[in-house]
Amino acid sequence: MSGTLTLVATPIGNLSDMSQRAIDTLGSVTVVCCEDTRRTGLLLQHLGHSGKKYIVINEHTEHDACEHVVALLLDDIDVALVSDAGTPGISDPGERLVKAALNAGINVSAIPGPSALTMALVISGLPTARFVFEGFLPRSGSDRTRLIDEVATEMRTVVLYEAPHRLEKTLVDLETACGAMRRVVLARELTKLHEEMWRGTLHDAVKYAQTTEPRGEYVVMLEGAKPPAPPTDEEINDALRDELRNGSSKKDAAAKVAAKYGIQKRHVYELALMLK
Ligand code: SAM
Numbered sequence: 001m002s003g004t005l006t007l008v009a010t011p012i013g014n015l016s017d018m019s020q021r022a023i024d025t026l027g028s029v030t031v032v033c034c035e036d037t038r039r040t041g042l043l044l045q046h047l048g049h050s051g052k053k054y055i056v057i058n059e060h061t062e063h064d065a066c067e068h069v070v071a072l073l074l075d076d077i078d079v080a081l082v083s084d085a086g087t088p089g090i091s092d093p094g095e096r097l098v099k100a101a102l103n104a105g106i107n108v109s110a111i112p113g114p115s116a117l118t119m120a121l122v123i124s125g126l127p128t129a130r131f132v133f134e135g136f137l138p139r140s141g142s143d144r145t146r147l148i149d150e151v152a153t154e155m156r157t158v159v160l161y162e163a164p165h166r167l168e169k170t171l172v173d174l175e176t177a178c179g180a181m182r183r184v185v186l187a188r189e190l191t192k193l194h195e196e197m198w199r200g201t202l203h204d205a206v207k208y209a210q211t212t213e214p215r216g217e218y219v220v221m222l223e224g225a226k227p228p229a230p231p232t233d234e235e236i237n238d239a240l241r242d243e244l245r246n247g248s249s250k251k252d253a254a255a256k257v258a259a260k261y262g263i264q265k266r267h268v269y270e271l272a273l274m275l276k
Pocket of ligand 1: 013083089114115161
């Protein structure tokens, strides 16, 4: 017998978003893992649950705390994991503890609930069927440049988290990489008094960030890149001529050009046969 590790989502602003199951679970466990004992202590006090044992799990402690928490779970003690706000494990601690618990054969469950990622995305008006979540972009250096370049060519909707004091720089960098006219949606202070959705182009978003001192928490969502236009027959013929000059047969040239443009081989081969 071992206890269960339950990841419990908590509100991202509005305390009424706490689900009954989340309240009951936090009431029933002996141990609550959290990022900040003061913040989570206040939440549990508000819910009428006191007398819990708290274990701090944040980016600095998660590694060492895992062993201790897994030992408690193996000792048949139920443990809940919450973060400061939203869903644990989403740009918040949790992933490492979940992995450690699963490796030890412990049952892991979750009480789903608020997350800025899902709320912002579903009301963005951007395509939601396929999307990419990048969390916080690296602050500087080649990792940031590489990720922004990747984001610029990504065809699915991209969701980012950003701190208010970094919003302008991120929007400027995105405009440089994606172009001024790419559509962007900024979700601010979701579920809170000053909840706001801003929709427009990257060019106007930069102006927004420069003229209204950004405050509160933001989710940045970027429209996916347009798929490249299919090549014209003229472009295909030029590419075929290059391949033929390099010694390829018409069949091989057609295969290479079709692969290069990601188009059907049959049409390219027909063009190759017509080339003088
Ligand atoms: N685990 C959380 C979740 O599930 O959404 C995210 C935690 S991450 C450390 C915090 C970031 O989430 C903020 O910087 C902001 O980008 C986003 N965020 C959290 N609450 C938000 C809110 N109410 N409105 C807009 N963005 C929010």
